[in-house]
Structures are given as structure tokens and as C-alpha cells.
Amino acid sequence: MILIIAHKELRTLFASPLAWTLLALMQLVLAWIFLGRLDTFLEMQSQLVQISNPPGVTEIIVAPLFATTAVVLLIATPLLTMRLIAEERRNHTMIFLISAPISMTDIVLGKFLGLMIFFSVEISLVVALSISLLSGSMLDFGLLLSNIAGLFLIAACFASLGLYMSCLTAQPSIAAAGALGALLVLWAVDITTNNIDSIAQDFSLLKHYENFNRGIIDTFDIAYFVLFTLTFLVLSIRRLDGERIRG
Amino acid sequence: MTEKDSILTISAHSLRRDFGTYTAVREINLELKRGEVLGFLGPNGAGKTTTMRMLTGNLAPSSGSVEICGIDLLDKPRNAKIHIGYLPETPPLYQELTVNEYLRLAAKLHRVSSIKIYSALDEVKLHCGLKDTGKHLIGSLSKGYKQRVGIAQAIIHDPDVIILDEPTIGLDPNQMREILSLIRELGTKHSVILSTHILPEVESVCDRVQIIHQGKTVFNDTLFGLKQKGISLEEMFAQLTLNNETLVNL
Numbered sequence: 001m002i003l004i005i006a007h008k009e010l011r012t013l014f015a016s017p018l019a020w021t022l023l024a025l026m027q028l029v030l031a032w033i034f035l036g037r038l039d040t041f042l043e044m045q046s047q048l049v050q051i052s053n054p055p056g057v058t059e060i061i062v063a064p065l066f067a068t069t070a071v072v073l074l075i076a077t078p079l080l081t082m083r084l085i086a087e088e089r090r091n092h093t094m095i096f097l098i099s100a101p102i103s104m105t106d107i108v109l110g111k112f113l114g115l116m117i118f119f120s121v122e123i124s125l126v127v128a129l130s131i132s133l134l135s136g137s138m139l140d141f142g143l144l145l146s147n148i149a150g151l152f153l154i155a156a157c158f159a160s161l162g163l164y165m166s167c168l169t170a171q172p173s174i175a176a177a178g179a180l181g182a183l184l185v186l187w188a189v190d191i192t193t194n195n196i197d198s199i200a201q202d203f204s205l206l207k208h209y210e211n212f213n214r215g216i217i218d219t220f221d222i223a224y225f226v227l228f229t230l231t232f233l234v235l236s237i238r239r240l241d242g243e244r245i246r247g
Numbered sequence: 248m249t250e251k252d253s254i255l256t257i258s259a260h261s262l263r264r265d266f267g268t269y270t271a272v273r274e275i276n277l278e279l280k281r282g283e284v285l286g287f288l289g290p291n292g293a294g295k296t297t298t299m300r301m302l303t304g305n306l307a308p309s310s311g312s313v314e315i316c317g318i319d320l321l322d323k324p325r326n327a328k329i330h331i332g333y334l335p336e337t338p339p340l341y342q343e344l345t346v347n348e349y350l351r352l353a354a355k356l357h358r359v360s361s362i363k364i365y366s367a368l369d370e371v372k373l374h375c376g377l378k379d380t381g382k383h384l385i386g387s388l389s390k391g392y393k394q395r396v397g398i399a400q401a402i403i404h405d406p407d408v409i410i411l412d413e414p415t416i417g418l419d420p421n422q423m424r425e426i427l428s429l430i431r432e433l434g435t436k437h438s439v440i441l442s443t444h445i446l447p448e449v450e451s452v453c454d455r456v457q458i459i460h461q462g463k464t465v466f467n468d469t470l471f472g473l474k475q476k477g478i479s480l481e482e483m484f485a486q487l488t489l490n491n492e493t494l495v496n497l
Contacts, residue, residue, distance in 0.1 A: 004352070011344065012341060012343050012344065016343060092335065093340065094339075095333070095335045096339035097356070098304065100353075100356035100357055101325045101326070101327075101328035101357060102325065102356060103324075109320040128261065172303045243294075
């Protein structure tokens with residue numbers, strides 16, 4: 001049942017120009033940044049040779065590329081998540097799903113899965129950009145994998161938060177604004193503090209993503225992302241179930 | 248399971264629904280046998296749609312119980328909902344899907360096995376006059392056709408109970424006649440609840456009429472019984488719902 005909902009989500013997503021436009025624009029921006037980094041690398045190359053143990057292409061081109069991708073996804077996610085539940089409500093199609101013999105959990109997980117498949121497409125495009133470097137250089141695959149894992153986990157966080165925001169309203173634009181606001185706050189929650197041990201640091205999405213970006217896979221970061229995603233998925237399910245009772 | 252239960256497809260007892268301090272449905276009992284078409288009537292705001300939302304699991308009742316084919320809707324919603332087909336007031340359509348895609352989705356969600364989907368799809372399109380529109384986008388269809396797609400999604404999984412909320416709205420007279428004969432046909436094998444404001448429609452297809460007013464059942468009898476009393480449905484409706492003073496205790 002989850003797969004049927006996910007399939008339906010992808011079908012309706014790709015039937016609209018939104019998905020294609022987003023993919024194209026994101027790729028354009030990322031390719032531009034990729035080229036910029038490549039240029040920097042080529043300029044620096046002569047100096048790099050003189051350092052012992054110099055950073056490679058993966059550190060100089062791929063890691064910053066992934067860091068930017070996370071920001072681009074942060075901005076794009078609200079556009080994708082706002083329709084998930086809010087638009088179903090507005091078009092009176094939520095009744096269609098609720099009347100079917102499936103649970104709210106199926107609906108929420110199906111929608112989440114559909115979105116994650118879309119994100120996987122986007123991530124694979126970024127990976128393709130990075131892999132293209134293989135034609136003229138070596139890649140640090142460990143660092144690349146750590147970046148992919150980090151991007152995937154942070155995309156899951158964005159998706160679950162956006163999905164929850166979409167559950168709260170029948171207006172897609174409010175869902176989008178809410179998701180963007182909440183994500184930006186979480187992204188930069190540590191900006192007010194310089195103290196490294198501050199609790200705000202632990203709540204910042206960016207801080208946890210930075211570790212993956214540098215090639216450090218820490219269980220604390222993984223736990224944070226997984227718990228974050230689960231929390232908002234459970235909240236979404238509870239919210240929709242509660243609606244049946246409150247009316 | 249007693250014999251009575253196996254004949255009854257819907258049995259709802261003392262349904263009540265409050266929205267804050269406002270009570271939309273006060274006390275409604277509803278029973279429906281297989282092969283029966285029930286006309287569910289009432290003035291605007293009487294609580295028809297609220298009742299139907301409760302019968303289809305879209306809204307939890309404040310108190311009362313609903314059983315669909317002997318399965319408790321509140322305890323085992325997923326098992327009970329397989330037996331229900333529901334067309335809400337506004338047909339729940341995805342404008343960006345084609346008719347075929349949408350109906351296949353409806354069938355899959357109602358657990359129609361993948362072998363049966365194609366025959367079910369053909370059959371339902373034939374029934375609802377959608378033969379040539381399979382590849383059209385739903386968004387490009389006229390209102391009447393959208394309404395037909397809405398009915399098609401409610402019956403594609405061959406449910407025991409079909410609940411239609413004003414299904415003939417926006418149809419031309421020919422389509423209306425077709426849909427009514429479709430409902431009559433469905434009523435021979437299934438149970439149908441038909442909510443509408445068009446009384447001649449009720450007289451032509453329904454076996455029994457239940458009129459609700461201010462969240463309570465004020466009339467519940469067969470059309471045959473009504474005819475024997477020599478009162479027309481319209482008179483009855485007006486008498487029961489127009490002003491409360493003339494309301495007789497039934």
C-alpha cells in the first residue's frame with residue numbers, strides 16, 4: 001500500500017512541470033558551482049604540488065558541491081512538500097485516500113517515500129557530476145560516500161518536516177512558508193552562540209551535516225537525523241489521525 | 248454470526264457527532280439490507296454529509312457504533328472499508344491523472360488483485376459510459392464526465408455498500424437517467440445509500456426513505472408504505488422539515 005501511494009505521488013509530481021523545472025534549475029545552479037570549483041582547483045594546482053599531503057579534487061570540488069546542494073535542497077523542499085497533504089485537502093482528494101482501506105501510516109509513509117525517491121534522483125545527478133571528474137583524476141570514494149549519506153539523511157529531515165507542515169494546513173503556500181521558516185531556523189540555530197558545547201549546536205542541522213561533509217560519519221549525527229525524521233513522521237500520522245476525531 | 252447480521256450490510260446505532268458545542272448529528276440509527284436502495288434525505292444542514300462521513304470512516308463519531316457487513320468500522324477500519332464505495336459531494340479526483348490511471352489507482356487502493364484490475368476497469372468504464380475517455384486527463388473532462396469518474400471510483404472494487412452523496416449534480420437529463428438506471432442496477436446486488444435533494448429521483452430508484460432533520464431521524468419507511476398511506480414524498484418532506492411545531496412524534 002505504501003508503494004502504491006509512493007507511485008501515485010511520483011506520477012502526479014512528474015505530471016506537473018514543477019518537478020522537471022526544479023530538477024533542471026537545481027542542476028543548472030549546481031553545474032555552475034561545480035565549474036567554478038573546478039576552475040579554482042586548476043588555478044591552485046601548481047601551488048598544491050608544493051604542499052606535502054595536499055587536498056585532492058574530492059575535498060576541493062566535491063565536498064563544497066555537496067554543501068551547496070544541501071542549501072539548494074533546503075530551498076527546494078518546501079516547494080515539493082507543500083502540496084503533499086495541503087493540496088489533497090484543497091482538491092478534496094484527501095477523502096479518496098481516507099475512505100480507502102489503508103491506514104494514515106500508509107498514507108504518510110507513502111508520501112514520504114515518494115518524495116525521497118525524487119530526492120534520490122536529484123542526489124544521483126549530483127553524484128554524476130562528481131563522477132565525471134574520474135575522467136581526469138582520482139576520487140576519494142570514502143569521502144564521496146560520506147557526503148552522499150549525509151545528503152540523503154538531511155534530505156529525509158527536510159522531507160519529514162515539510163510533510164508535517166503540510167499536514168497542518170489546507171493552504172499549500174502556508175505549508176511552504178512554514179517549512180522554509182522552520183528549516184532556516186534549524187539550519188542556523190547555532191549562529192547566536194560561539195560556545196562549542198552549547199546545546200544549540202546539537203540542534204543545528206548544519207552542524208551535523210558538516211561532519212558528513214568532511215568525511216566524518218558519527219553515530220550522534222546519524223541518530224540526530226534519524227530521530228528528527230521519525231519525530232516528524234510520527235507527528236504527521238498523529239495529526240492526520242487526530243483530524244478524524246476532531247473533524 | 249446470526250442470520251440477521253449476514254443480510255445487514257450497514258448497521259449504525261445511535262450515532263452522535265459534536266463539533267465543539269454544536270451537535271451536527273444527535274442520534275441516528277441506520278440499517279441497510281443487501282439489495283436495498285435507501286434514499287437519505289434532509290434539508291441543508293440536517294447532518295446528512297456528517298452521517299455519511301461517519302459511515303465511511305472519514306470522521307469518528309462522538310458516540311455510537313458502525314458495522315459494515317458485520318465488521319466494526321471503528322475497531323477494524325481497514326477490513327471494513329474494503330466493503331465501502333463512497334462518492335463524496337465533491338468528486339475526489341486528481342486532475343493531472345488520466346481516467347485509466349485514476350481508476351487503476353482506486354482499484355489498487357481497494358485491494359483489487361492485479362489480475363482482476365483490467366476486467367474491473369473495462370467493466371466499470373462500460374457501466375459509467377467512460378469507454379472512450381480512458382486516456383483523457385481528468386482535468387480536461389466536463390463536469391458530467393467528472394461525476395461519472397467519481398461514481399466509477401466508488402464501484403470499481405465491487406463493494407457491498409455504495410454511498411453516493413448527490414451523484415446526479417451537474418448532469419444533463421440524459422446522463423441523469425443513465426446514472427439512475429445504473430444505481431437501480433447496482434441496487435439489485437449491493438446496498439446503496441443515495442443522498443439527494445431531488446425527490447422524483449428518490450421515488451424512481453429507492454426502496455426505502457429515511458429523512459433526517461436537525462441531526463435526528465424524523466421518518467423511516469418504505470416508499471411502498473408511504474404510497475399506502477396516500478401521502479406523497481414531497482408533502483411528507485415538507486411536513487417534517489419545514490417547521491418544528493407540526494412535527495409529529497413518529
